[in-house]
Amino acid sequence: MTTLDARRHSSPQRGSDASTHVFRIGESVHLKPSFQYASLSGVYRITATLPTADGQPQYRIRNEEERHERVAPQDSLERATASSTGGTRAMLIKRTFGRG
Template sequence: MSPHRFAIGQSVHLKNRINQSDTTEGVYRITATLPERDNSPQYRIRNDGERHERVATENTLVLVDTPLVATGFN
């Protein structure tokens, strides 16, 4: 069993796939980790603009780059 690369609460994008609809674009938040499917860990993900959660395998997700927050310390 492979370890999960993403943690609950992290933000991700779904990778572009052929025939992907516009409704799957956007930022999703990891809400739960699930067992592997086809040798890839699975996740429950949610977009705040949707009323449901999705299940996605790790190989279809990309971590969202978050900007560094200025701390005020120099």
């Protein structure tokens, strides 16, 4: 087996599950705890799907409390539960209108 053959066998095939986006635009997610995202918490909203990089679908995400968007790979995201998104909405209403 040559080096080229080994690369073909180890890289994900086009159209495989590894390159499929599982989150949709507008969906709420959390960043999984990791060294890279240790200080980031809260609910993020998917604002765009991006091309695959290193075999991982990429997403543009945004937290309502931040002024910028972030790019995160699919394996660093998990779906937000209904209870976790409700707290963020209540906090946004309180901050906007002064009542909860």
